[in-house]
Amino acid sequence: MPNVIEVESLIKTFGAITAVDGISFEVRRGEIFGFLGPNGAGKTTTTRMLTGVVPIDGGSVRIFGHDIQKEPVLAKQRFGVVPETSNAYVDLTAWQNLMLVGDLYGLGRPRAERRSSDLLETLGLSGRRDQKVKGYSKGMKQRLILAMALLHEPELLFLDEPTSGLDVQSTQMILGLLRDLNADGTTIFLTTHNMEEANRLCDRIGIIRSGKMVAIDAPERLKTAIDREHQVEVSFDRPVPAEAIAGLDGVAGASRTGDVWQITTGNPDLTIRSLVAFSGDRGVTILTLNTLAPSLDRAFLRLTGEERP
Numbered sequence: 302m303p304n305v306i307e308v309e310s311l312i313k314t315f316g317a318i319t320a321v322d323g324i325s326f327e328v329r330r331g332e333i334f335g336f337l338g339p340n341g342a343g344k345t346t347t348t349r350m351l352t353g354v355v356p357i358d359g360g361s362v363r364i365f366g367h368d369i370q371k372e373p374v375l376a377k378q379r380f381g382v383v384p385e386t387s388n389a390y391v392d393l394t395a396w397q398n399l400m401l402v403g404d405l406y407g408l409g410r411p412r413a414e415r416r417s418s419d420l421l422e423t424l425g426l427s428g429r430r431d432q433k434v435k436g437y438s439k440g441m442k443q444r445l446i447l448a449m450a451l452l453h454e455p456e457l458l459f460l461d462e463p464t465s466g467l468d469v470q471s472t473q474m475i476l477g478l479l480r481d482l483n484a485d486g487t488t489i490f491l492t493t494h495n496m497e498e499a500n501r502l503c504d505r506i507g508i509i510r511s512g513k514m515v516a517i518d519a520p521e522r523l524k525t526a527i528d529r530e531h532q533v534e535v536s537f538d539r540p541v542p543a544e545a546i547a548g549l550d551g552v553a554g555a556s557r558t559g560d561v562w563q564i565t566t567g568n569p570d571l572t573i574r575s576l577v578a579f580s581g582d583r584g585v586t587i588l589t590l591n592t593l594a595p596s597l598d599r600a601f602l603r604l605t606g607e608e609r610p
């Protein structure tokens with residue numbers, strides 16, 4: 302079965318608010334799927350429905366072929382969850398938290414202990430395993446939550462903003478582990494605000510806006526599809542009239558910030574040639590000239606309606 306998650310026409314309402322408005326998508330076995338969207342777009346609500354934490358108001362979710370509402374136990378045995386807010390008991394130690402999770406999944410003590418030792422070692426927490434979680438830093442807590450989610454060796458992992466607000470060390474440790482897990486076959490559903498992270502990590506990205514899925518594609522394809530218009534930035538040694546820039550061959554639009562012109566174009570090569578010819582004709586000198594590759598950030602802003610073309 303190639304699809305690990307199958308979501309069809311999923312709906313969630315809170316009173317008059319439709320938080321999730323009929324979204325459909327699937328996540329394939331072995332991929333890292335990034336789930337992106339601005340604040341309040343419906344990411345956490347979707348993740349909670351996918352993981353069986355909140356009931357579904359319409360549509361369906363199948364995890365490894367199991368309907369999350371009709372066969373929640375069969376589905377839940379196959380995945381782990383790193384939720385948005387910590388689910389670790391702060392008055393217990395890391396080790397006690399892990400043993401509790403082991404009991405919940407019926408792992409048996411020897412397996413739970415072996416897995417816990419390995420995970421604490423990988424996540425740099427071995428030396429702190431007998432310390433109460435309330436003394437942990439945010440990054441340590443997040444690493445523990447990841448260990449708890451991975452204890453039963455799930456084939457699918459859900460993570461809601463796993464590196465939000467963490468320092469570089471914890472972030473790198475978590476991302477490194479996600480890459481290793483994925484290389485070993487774990488499918489990953491990752492909710493994030495961090496474009497750069499999504500770009501580097503994800504095979505495909507789904508973008509949600511106001512409860513609706515506005516795009517699903519590979520990061521590279523999203524960038525080129527959305528941002529066919531390249532950016533060229535240029536500055537001159539003296540002021541030049543806006544009409545002169547806007548009228549050059551290849552220039553689709555031009556605006557100015559300080560002394561730098563931002564030019565949008567479907568043909569950067571022609572635009573650069575026009576700018577060079579313009580500087581020669583007018584006797585002005587080009588001080589800086591940059592072409593900007595389409596970024597996932599811009600694609601994201603375009604798709605979520607926060608930036609107009």
Ligand SMILES: Nc1ncnc2c1ncn2[C@@H]1O[C@H](COP(=O)(O)OP(=O)(O)OP(=O)(O)O)[C@@H](O)[C@H]1O
Binds near residue numbers: 340
């Ligand atoms: N329990 C609730 N009761 C009422 N409204 C809710 C509830 N949970 C979520 N909402 C609303 O549903 C919408 C989607 O919220 P959700 O938390 O899923 O968005 P999000 O994309 O995860 O946002 P963020 O990035 O800020 O976490 C928002 O308008 C939110 O106010």
